[in-house]
Amino acid sequence: MKTPPSQASLSRREFTQTALLTAGAVALGAAAPALSAAGAAPRRIRTAVIGCGSVSNQYLPVLKRCPFVELVSVCDIRPERARKQAEAYGVPHHHPHIEALLAGAPFEFLIDLTDMQAHEAVNRRALQAGKHVWSEKPIANSLAAGQDLLRMARPRKLRLWGAPITVQSPQFAFMARKIASGELGRLAAAHAFYGHEGPDWSSFFYEKGGGSLPDLAVYNLTSLTGLLGPVRRVTAMLSIVTPDRAIHEKGTIRVTEEDNAMLLLDHGQGLISHVQSGFNYFNPHGHDGSGEKRHTIQITGTRGYLGLVGYDWAPQAVEWATPDRPALVRESTDPGGYLWQQGAALAAECLATGRELLATPEHALHVLEIITAARAASATGRTIPLKSTFTWPLPV
Ligand SMILES: NC(=O)c1ccc[n+]([C@@H]2O[C@H](COP(=O)([O-])OP(=O)(O)OC[C@H]3O[C@@H](n4cnc5c(N)ncnc54)[C@H](O)[C@@H]3O)[C@@H](O)[C@H]2O)c1
Numbered sequence: 001m002k003t004p005p006s007q008a009s010l011s012r013r014e015f016t017q018t019a020l021l022t023a024g025a026v027a028l029g030a031a032a033p034a035l036s037a038a039g040a041a042p043r044r045i046r047t048a049v050i051g052c053g054s055v056s057n058q059y060l061p062v063l064k065r066c067p068f069v070e071l072v073s074v075c076d077i078r079p080e081r082a083r084k085q086a087e088a089y090g091v092p093h094h095h096p097h098i099e100a101l102l103a104g105a106p107f108e109f110l111i112d113l114t115d116m117q118a119h120e121a122v123n124r125r126a127l128q129a130g131k132h133v134w135s136e137k138p139i140a141n142s143l144a145a146g147q148d149l150l151r152m153a154r155p156r157k158l159r160l161w162g163a164p165i166t167v168q169s170p171q172f173a174f175m176a177r178k179i180a181s182g183e184l185g186r187l188a189a190a191h192a193f194y195g196h197e198g199p200d201w202s203s204f205f206y207e208k209g210g211g212s213l214p215d216l217a218v219y220n221l222t223s224l225t226g227l228l229g230p231v232r233r234v235t236a237m238l239s240i241v242t243p244d245r246a247i248h249e250k251g252t253i254r255v256t257e258e259d260n261a262m263l264l265l266d267h268g269q270g271l272i273s274h275v276q277s278g279f280n281y282f283n284p285h286g287h288d289g290s291g292e293k294r295h296t297i298q299i300t301g302t303r304g305y306l307g308l309v310g311y312d313w314a315p316q317a318v319e320w321a322t323p324d325r326p327a328l329v330r331e332s333t334d335p336g337g338y339l340w341q342q343g344a345a346l347a348a349e350c351l352a353t354g355r356e357l358l359a360t361p362e363h364a365l366h367v368l369e370i371i372t373a374a375r376a377a378s379a380t381g382r383t384i385p386l387k388s389t390f391t392w393p394l395p396v
Helices: 012-018 022-028 056-064 079-089 098-103 116-128 143-156 170-181 212-228 340-353 361-380
Strands: 045-050 069-075 093-095 109-112 132-135 160-162 187-195 233-239 244-247 251-254 260-266 272-278 295-301 304-309 317-322 325-331
Touching: 045 056, 045 098, 045 340, 056 069, 056 079, 056 340, 069 079, 069 098, 079 093, 093 098, 098 116, 109 116, 109 340, 116 132, 116 143, 132 340, 143 160, 143 361, 160 340, 160 361, 170 212, 170 295, 170 304, 170 317, 187 212, 212 260, 212 272, 212 295, 212 361, 233 361, 260 361
Parallel strands: 045 069, 045 109, 069 093, 109 132, 132 160, 187 272
Antiparallel strands: 187 295, 233 260, 244 251, 260 272, 295 304, 304 317, 317 325
């Protein structure tokens, strides 16, 4: 993915305007203690980042300019990466593993950008050590393990959040409000897709605990469940199209997890959606979403149609039509400061101010259950009922 955001620094007010927290905070009735006296500096959350690979180049510039974050330490089991990012972003401390990080300079918030397979153990260790956690997806390897992490966090008054944050975009809010207005009639069907040729910098994407579902489909699954509601049952077909991959510094590796996925989701009341994703999609825009002009999310009801222009992690506009306005109307073209790599900075803002994100761990874990159910469905040819849910509709 994606183009690094501008390095320009933001004032607290500008950042908050881009932070997209307001609607959720108000609707959730979250305690929102005054930031500080008018004009005073906001509370900065002492923050550490673990995992200094590709995506850290996206997170660190956003964290660096976030007025609610004080970057204290970075950590990577490849110590040269931690040192390089510490130097590049002026972070005072760098460490070669999590125990050294925890024993080092004090901090309260850990951002986990490690391999997908490492998240569960890293998140657990951080919670045990009394840290709030933001995790790249997935939060854990299974619904049960993720719920266990939440059970650990709550009595300790610790927060746990997970990527992605597609529900925070203004385009998501526009679509959610359009659906809630009833203008589209009774909803029947939805389709979403996301894919590219697949990463070539790390093998974990293709190994057990990886796969295109937790790396790519997770965005569409978060958006569709956010818009249409929790899923009751799932069926799927998954496959491996490219069994061998060339990975930098490693050579050719064997692919063991799905690199091609088709899911059918039952949202109840007759509403069915479909998600397709994979690491074998010719994509002229590569990992940069700005060139994608198709409707990557399409929602159809008895009296209307909604299409999201661009990917849900980098949305550009919403187009919609109803019998009264049958030609597509283009709206919600303002990005409103939304950035897919902003989630951890928004979480720090929550810690500093008491406001709330629309993205919740319960929603992330519901999406994780869909992913594990899709694998079970594909392996057995069955439709798998789900156990988890989350509070819906979201208070956009
Ligand atoms: N790269 C992207 O553009 C992108 C975009 C969105 C989300 N993500 C997600 O971000 C996460 C990381 O992806 P990436 O592309 O940066 O991978 P990467 O391989 O480039 O970086 C991961 C880093 O984590 C380190 N690491 C692994 N286990 C560790 C541990 N136990 N302790 C400390 N460091 C550890 C590795 O040494 C490596 O430097 C994944 O969950 C991925 O799905 C990546």
